[in-house]
Amino acid sequence: MxxxxxxxxxxxxxxxxxxxxxxxxxxxxxxxxxxxxxxxxxxxxxxxxxxxxxxxxxxxxxxxxxxxxxxxxxxxxxxxxxxxxxxxxxxxxxxxxxxxxxxxxxxxxxxxxxxxxxxxxxxxxxxxxxxxxxxxxxxxxxxxxxxxxxxxxxxxxxxxxxxxxxxxxxxxxxxxxxxxxxxxxxxxxxxxxxxxxxxxxxxxxITAKISTDNLSGADTLALYNANFWEDASFACINCGTCTFVCPTCWCFDIQDEVHAKNGKRMRNWDSCMFPIFTVHTTGHNPRETKLHRVRQRFMHKLKYFVDKYEKGIMCVGCGRCVSQCPVNIDIRKISELMNKQASKNICAVQK
Amino acid sequence: MDNPYLPYSVRIDEIITESEDRSLKTFKFVFLNSEDEARFAYQAGQFAELSIAGKGEIPIGIASSPVEKGFIKFTVNKAGVVTSHLHNMKTGDIMGVRGPLGNCYPWEKLEGKNVLIVGGGFAFTTLRSSIIYMLDSANRPKFKDITVVYGARTPGMLLYKDELIEWEKRDDINVHITVDGTDDPSWKYNVGFVPPITEQKAPQGNEDSYAIVCGPPIMIKFTQPVLEKLGYDHNHIILSLENRMKCGIGMCGRCNIGRELVCKDGPVFSLSEVNQTPREY
Incomplete structure (x- = not known):
């Protein structure tokens, strides 16, 4: 080289x-x-x-x-x-x-x-x-x-x-x-x-750290059902800034737009923080509360992606979501909560 | 590069109003370019995105069967922007179909087995596709007993009534039709919700039998304990899920239940697979 x-x-x-x-x-x-x-x-x-x-x-x-x-x-x-x-x-x-x-x-x-x-x-x-x-x-x-x-x-x-x-x-x-x-x-x-x-x-x-070492072996449902999510999501206002600034967030929406007789189908960035992202036409929403949505974002980045691709976490540590979140939700703190919870599950399995 | 977002152009060939409240219509489509039919080769249980220029797309289960050639069929409930527009379209109108998408019912595993089909409401579409497929003379010997429990709110809400009557007459399939309630004194079939009728009519499950369940969430919820009681293993209970979708090819990010994408890894999952997810559907 x-x-x-x-x-x-x-x-x-x-x-x-x-x-x-x-x-x-x-x-x-x-x-x-x-x-x-x-x-x-x-x-x-x-x-x-x-x-x-x-x-x-x-x-x-x-x-x-x-x-x-x-x-x-x-x-x-x-x-x-x-x-x-x-x-x-x-x-x-x-x-x-x-x-x-x-x-x-x-x-x-x-x-x-x-x-x-x-x-x-x-x-x-x-x-x-x-x-x-x-x-x-x-x-x-x-x-x-x-x-x-x-x-x-x-x-x-x-x-x-x-x-x-x-x-x-x-x-x-x-x-x-x-x-x-x-x-x-x-x-x-x-x-x-x-x-x-x-x-x-x-x-x-670079002194700030994210803890993820226990996540890949952890039980998904135990992490999902952990009791810290309510506290972790309490301050979230679902503004979507984190997904907007994140370099690894890729979710998108597809919409049709028509002017007179000319139309186009386009895609636009979307965000898992918005309730409409998952709502069914019946009104039923599988991720109805902000707890669901905040949990989805972190579980996707730090657990689902890890398990799906086995290439590590879906986060590169750029820190944008940390510095720009209006209510100071910090992925490093959430990952620590998840990682601690995961270590409990691993211990429980070993016992 | 093939563009997986590009629908095949189709013409509406026939529109059948299925239900007495006119909320359910079946659309029969013919491909504008005949070679697209081969590209659309599908199996029972898959879905497609119906695409209307200026309105958008909607994921709908394929109601026609792979053994039916020359057309594809979808039964659509009038609910949102795209489906309401579709319900007002006419025979001869041009629109698009994108697919087939998702996985199918596990046909390799189902071969040589007894198959119990439990369906409710307008979720019966891919089950109709499956029944037509299994009853095809080339395929029927591949399966043991076939039992169908199908229910709707009223007799007028049942889909595919002509076919139900025909299946009733056959001796190579056991059909149990039920309605939640009716004031029609001439109604000669069952009255009752799908779960209790399943408990009364469905055969015992064993390692040689599978159950495919498709219906509203409440029906699935109360059918599960019935099937467990009948002896169906969680690996042998097959569900078809739905979630809000856009791309249908696993990219837009909204339909996941945990790490599984309903559009691409599903929509068909076994109950034991679903039990390992956060069940966000």
Missing amino acids: KVIKIDKAQFADGYKALQKVYKLFGPVKEKAFYNFKELVDGRQADLSFQNTRLSPKSIVFPQSEDMFTYTLDEASKDANQLKPVPEKNESRAVIGIRPCDAKAISLVRMNFDTQEYKDPYWLNLFNATTFVGLACDSPCQSCFCTTAGCGPYHEDGLDILLSDQTDHFLAKELTDKGAKLMKAAGWKTKATAGLEDKKKTAESK
Whole structure:
């Protein structure tokens, strides 16, 4: 695996070259917050950010996405028949995605890229995108990636990993896709140093932890029926912020929208925090109370997903839900409650 | 890449009003492109998304049977936006069908066994598909005794009345029809809820018998102890569940009961499988 040195002075030229080949996305500051945006008109990614307010999941999974169009005009021979929207497969690259968010995309892939069904919308955007990661040297207080199966220099889901070395970047090429982008940018100076030293320092800065070690062996129903859920969900106002900012939340709704005779079927982000998410037409709702819904969110991330895929938890420790929840519900505290409960069940089974 | 969200275009070929209150209609569809019929190859117990441009989609069990060719049938209760619109559509109208989706009844396990079918209300659709499949002359020898207990609120709410009368006459299937109540003095079948009628009429269960149960939650709840009493093992009690769905292919995230997705891992589960989930249905 090659490591390339990019002087910061060379970065702007590389950008220009890349913008000819790729549609670029990167973090930019708007008002008080950073978010990932398409970089148009020579705009550069601002790599001095700590983390973005929203995750970059919308780059492969837009908040609202057209799936089909149709006409309701009975005079047309295609009336009422759905036509897929044209595939989006122009080359795209995201510059400066954090390793946690990149790993999140590779977790979400397990949902959209299955043996039985492939989601063409998600996969077309994913396959067309090159992920250029930026390692985290100054994590937020709410970050807990190192205990969430990830880390500030984690490479899963990335094509290139950049490390900021003050006057230059070190770029580790991780895939062929990454090598192609480096070539297009004209960055080719071989580096003599590696990323290892800074990686260790960065990892040691992350002190917050999530406890999950007992969860995979635990009894699902004992966890589900544990008595802490009422207290844990008491403050929740079901605003859905946690699912909105979460890089691993993928739930969506499908809706039809019609203007005059022209219609489209689209999908929009949805949230398990909303009562309507599961309500039947009869009015019956299997997840009627906020206790049900809060429990669903944490059980899905920390237990159902763990059991279904055996690839760890569905959380990468980005800390967004922790820092943005208006009532301070903290996945690290919930995981500790779950993990403690799970250890009781394991002991009970062993006895 | 195949697009699993793209429905096959179909034409409404026939609409049959099934119930006296007109809330249940059966729609017979013909594929606009004849090759789509082969792509839609299905088994009894599966469902599909009925798709109406401008309105949306609705998951409905397939009421036609794999042994019936040239069309597919769905019986639809008028309830929400899509189904209300569908009830107002006419023969000849164009819409979409997406599927088949989900798993089917466990036909490999059911072969060589006695099969008890317990159905209530308009959940009888995939059970009708199953009965037609088992009674097909090529398939009937594969199964031992077939018993059906089917109930509705009133005689006028029973689905597929002509077929019920025909099955009644056959000697290779035992049919027990019941209604919750009726003031029709000429009613010659059972009166009573499905669980007690099952207790009276259904054969004892053993390792050679399976029960398939499909109906409203209250019926399932009270049928379960009856089947246990009759000796049916939890592995041999087969349920078909439903939940709110959108994608139907395991991606949109709402229909799960624990780690199982009703749309993709189900809708058919054994009672012992359901017992291991949080039963959020």
